[in-house]
Amino acid sequence: xxxxxxxxxxxxxxxxxxxxxxxxxxxxxxxxxxxxxxxxxxxxxxxxxxxxxxxxxxxxxxxxxxxxxxxxxxxxxxxxxxxxxxxxxxxxxxxxxxxxxxxxxxxxxxxxxxxxxxxxxxxxxxxxxxxxxxxxxxxxxxxxxxxxxxxxxxxxxxxxxxxxxxxxxxxxxxxxxxxxxxxxxxxxxxxxxxxxxxxxxxxxxxxxxxxxxxxxxxxxxxxxxxxxxxxxxxxxxxxxxxxxxxxxxxx
Ligand code: NAP
Numbered sequence: 233x234x235x236x237x238x239x240x241x242x243x244x245x246x247x248x249x250x251x252x253x254x255x256x257x258x259x260x261x262x263x264x265x266x267x268x269x270x271x272x273x274x275x276x277x278x279x280x281x282x283x284x285x286x287x288x289x290x291x292x293x294x295x296x297x298x299x300x301x302x303x304x305x306x307x308x309x310x311x312x313x314x315x316x317x318x319x320x321x322x323x324x325x326x327x328x329x330x331x332x333x334x335x336x337x338x339x340x341x342x343x344x345x346x347x348x349x350x351x352x353x354x355x356x357x358x359x360x361x362x363x364x365x366x367x368x369x370x371x372x373x374x375x376x377x378x379x380x381x382x383x384x385x386x387x388x389x390x391x392x393x394x395x396x397x398x399x400x401x402x403x404x405x406x407x408x409x410x411x412x413x414x415x416x417x418x419x420x421x422x423x424x425x426x427x428x429x430x431x432x433x434x435x436x437x438x439x440x441x442x443x444x445x446x447x448x449x450x451x452x453x454x455x456x457x458x459x460x461x462x463x464x465x466x467x468x469x470x471x472x473x474x475x476x477x478x479x480x481x482x483x
Contacts, residue, residue: 239313240465241265241306243296243354244323246275248427249376252454253320253461254278258287260462265309265316266291267323288313296323296350306357317371318465319358321351321399324376326392328434340391347395348402351375355406355417363413370414372465375403376457379423379480389433396421400476407474416473418464423480424451447482 240257244250245266254264255278264282266289268275275291282289290312294305310316325346327339355373362371380393381400400419407417424446430438439451457479463469464477 237314238317239263239265239309239315240318240320241267241309241316241354241358242320242322243267243294243350244269245320246271246278246291248429249422249425249454249457249461250320250322251278253322253458254289255281256455256458256462258282258285258289261287262318263287263313264289265305265313267294267296267305269293269295269323295346296354297345299353302350302353302357306354306361310361315368316358316361317369319354319371319373320376320461320465321354321373322376323350324378324396324429326389326429326433328432329388331387332390335391343389343391343395344398347392348398351399351402355402359406359410359413359415362415363410365413368414373406373415373417374461374464375399375417375419376461377403377419377421377476379421379478379483381421382478403476404474411473416464416469418469418473418475418477420457420460420464421476421478421480422452422457423478423483425454425457426451427454445483446480450481452479452481 240262242250245254246268279289279291292305292308294301362368377399378396381396385393403419424439443451
């Protein structure tokens with residue numbers, strides 16, 4: 233199938249890494265489903281940019297942790313753009329930096345609901361629709377994990393790091409389950425990337441503080457992650473599955 237006939241759904245496509253991936257995907261000829269949770273204006277802006285450049289995109293509100301929302305989101309994207317051939321499981325959250333001794337159950341539930349349950353539900357729906365076993369034409373999934381799953385994010389957000397550990401294992405297990413069904417499943421593990429997520433942790437300047445400690449001595453741009461995501465979904469990565477690709481400047 234030519235790239236211009238293919239449809240990609242990017243969860244959390246309204247801002248940050250997801251928005252960069254949406255813009256780059258559209259430039260490469262994908263039709264792009266852009267999911268957002270609350271920031272409709274940001275999602276609409278990405279759609280407008282893509283359409284102005286001659287591409288096709290649709291914005292879809294959904295909370296990825298809610299099963300009914302996920303089902304509606306996949307149906308909306310398919311109805312608007314055609315059968316799905318790729319999913320980027322990118323939506324993710326963290327909360328204010330704190331130690332494990334100060335965590336409570338409600339916060340743990342919020343973090344795991346979005347980062348883990350959301351990733352599982354979206355991966356399940358993508359598999360059901362893309363698998364050659366159910367009449368699909370195959371496809372690709374890229375999960376957006378984090379370097380935090382390697383270093384554990386001590387004193388900041390071990391809960392978030394643990395949720396990304398689950399995303400890594402989802403990638404490893406699912407990739408083997410669906411390898412013979414035409415679906416490749418990989419993950420990227422970004423390091424310190426300039427997005428608004430660090431403000432959610434209470435430290436908007438975190439990348440500037442820690443960037444100099446990275447072997448490459450700087451933080452990364454969302455586009456530098458987006459390029460790897462799109463490479464993993466491309467034919468150039470046709471024999472790559474079950475891989476966790478660090479995009480972290482050597483960290
Ligand atoms: P961001 O700028 O804060 O954007 C987060 C995106 O996720 C937004 O589009 C947001 O939608 C969406 N989202 C949040 N909760 C959602 C939900 N329940 N349902 C649907 N969408 C939801 O974050 P980012 O830095 O680009 O992060 C993207 C991914 O990269 C995350 O999985 C994050 O863990 C991972 N990551 C980031 C870094 C980094 O340094 N930035 C490093 C490692 C991994 P709204 O716009 O509607 O709020």
